[in-house]
Amino acid sequence: MPIVKTRLSKQHQRWGLPAFGFLALASGILMGLTVAPVEAWFLAWIALVPLWVLVASPAPRKTKLLSALLWGIGYHGIALAWIAGVHPMMWMGVPWLASIAIALFCWAAITLWGAVLVTSWAVGMTVFSQRSGIARILIGVALWCGLESLWSLGPLYWTSLSYTQSPHNLVILHLGQLSGSLTVTAAIVAVNALLAEAWMKYEGSGIGGWGSGIKDQRAAIRVFASGCILFVTLHLVGFGLYNRPLVQQPETALRVGIIQGNIPNTIKLYPEGLRRAIAGYTEGYLTLVDQGVEAVLTPEGALPFMWSEVLRTSFYSAVREKGVTAWIGAFGEQGQSYTNSIFTLTEKGEFSRYDKVKLVPIGEYIPFEQVLGGFIQRLSPLEARQVPGLPDQIFDTPFGRAIAVICYSSAFPEQVRYQAAAGGQFILSAANNAHYSPSMPAQHHAQDTMRAIETERWAVRATNTGYSGIVDPHGRTLWISDINTYELHAETIYRRTTQTLYVRWGDWLTPLLLGLAVVFKLAEVYVSYPNSNAR
Known part of the structure; x- marks a missing residue:
């Protein structure tokens, strides 16, 4: 998509780093509003779109990484604002100023830890995924789930994207019965990715005012429709699981x-x-x-x-x-x-x-x-x-x-x-x-x-x-x-003694996604350098 890349480059020059940073921070804050106390869970299905567009754009690498860092700060900082509630601790003998310092340290440390995960995802996307299409979407979803899986092995784990849907969107949470909470995370990232890719194609078409390719216009519509269909399909699957009767002797x-x-x-x-x-x-x-x-x-x-x-x-x-x-x-x-x-x-x-x-x-x-x-x-x-x-x-x-x-x-x-x-x-x-x-x-x-x-x-x-x-x-x-x-x-x-697929097999989806991402990446390399195997 040469026209899109050229136009995005010009857009970056026109907007500059502050505007991209503000957009990333604002969309991260929107994701943070999905959980208590606001609980606007529906925002999770669009709040990742600006970050995806920024990371997938031809902007300088430092712009992408800073955008990811700011998005992570916005999300984790808002979602975990309650951590500051450890203050006051004077009842424990901690002086007032020291109590504030400890509360702010806790909040900042865990917020930055979450922001590092988002930045690591942006690094992976920059290194492993340059082309648009299904390969980039698959790699992006697999990277996010893989990083969350690693994150869950450490001492600080609370703000998985999946919990943005709880306890209100019970239908989509039932996907967790298939392969755990990362199934919900994968669904959120995939829908956001399709909407982001559709927006980028839209901006590269005559409709968006950047180009005049009728193919881009149709492609944008197809990708947007794919995102909508995936959103509906995932909820229909969850709805089926949600409506299974509970056998209770x-x-x-x-x-x-x-x-x-x-x-x-x-x-x-x-x-x-x-x-x-x-x-x-x-x-x-x-x-x-x-x-x-x-x-x-x-x-x-x-x-x-x-x-x-x-x-x-x-x-x-x-x-x-x-x-x-x-x-x-x-x-x-x-x-x-x-x-x-x-x-x-x-x-x-x-x-x-x-x-x-x-x-x-x-x-x-x-x-x-x-x-x-x-x-x-x-x-x-x-x-x-x-x-x-x-x-x-x-x-x-x-x-x-x-x-x-x-x-x-x-x-x-x-x-x-x-x-x-x-x-x-x-x-x-x-x-x-x-x-x-x-x-x-x-x-x-x-x-x-x-x-x-x-x-x-x-x-x-x-x-x-x-x-x-x-x-x-x-x-x-x-x-x-x-x-x-x-x-x-x-x-x-x-x-109850029944066992869901997740209980029996654990998180099988994340390894599968990572494996498919590797296959698609190798195929992408092979297509890019078809003559490399001829020797």
Whole structure:
């Protein structure tokens, strides 16, 4: 497309770097508005178009990379603005100015980490994809999914493109049952790519005012129609999965209770908070038992003691007396360190334990502690050192194997998939979520909604200050709590043993896309240099 490239080059000269940077930042901000608190999820299907056009244009490489960086800052910075809510931390003995510095450092660090992913994608597109057409689209989608997959292996993972659709677009989220959340990411990138390619062809035609090729006009219409058809087709596939009936046998029913204790972080680890926790969770447990529940779930760190101390509380005595199982959030001892854990307590004592696998960077441990430890200090008044649990844990209960999810682990689908594949029949999600704006617990609820759909499991969510909830295997929220309130709720869920394609095979789509991208790239090279094999 020589005419398009020439015109785009002139457009770049006319607009200049500031205009391209502003466009990239603005479109990234639009993507950030897809999640709580705005939740304009539909913007995700167009917000990547400007970035694709900028990266695919013949603009200088530095312009492309800066545009990608600014887009990433706009998206991740807006979506993760709730991180600044860790301030104020004076209750932990952190001075006011230091508290602001830590909050800004956390926000900036995780925003830039996400922006690096987008910039890496732009680098890959610049290096591996120069030509337009299906090859560039396939390479772009494969690169984005591959980078997100690598990103999910690290300590910072929350803002996958897939979560922009949760919890509202449940139809498209059902694609996650095929190959996990990256299936949704691939769908979003592919539709945006087709719309972007159509726009570029449109600008190269007489309609756009840059050229006069009737072929470009028709090509633009075809590509745009392809994007629309793909969007509709993907939603029809999701709609089919969404409307499959749930087979729920009466013998699999389980009546569970949830206690949202509402103990602010400012007092949680001090005498007043400890007294409120023991009283509130004990009374809540007894009330739910009177309502006929078979088990009670409490939030992460509901009783913020070492387990040996929990055994001396009135809550422990109540469980031993009433005989109704309780899942208790508390601290587990591990040598000189401690774990953030969920314990299954029955009338006979401790039944099982699950330790939190994914710890929150800076909040629960300090990455590169030898370098950053002296600057940041630990954001916990506990003197012991928190350590993660093993990634291959299972969580057995008197009602069968459960899928345990503790707070931050909700963002890591592979942790949930592993437990579902190992026989987990329902999800127990325990979180704290205190000390943040309502957008954080809303996004957390969105993460658990995705995990429920992907594994086709009921999810029971207990949080300290909200939002607690009940989510069915189709992602429908049957009940959700208010925020910053003490609440009790009882609901009947159903244990399930079915396995989705994703649970059985994992993320098979990303390797397939990467493989196809390599094939298309090799074919592109062969076509470009047909005589190279003749020797």
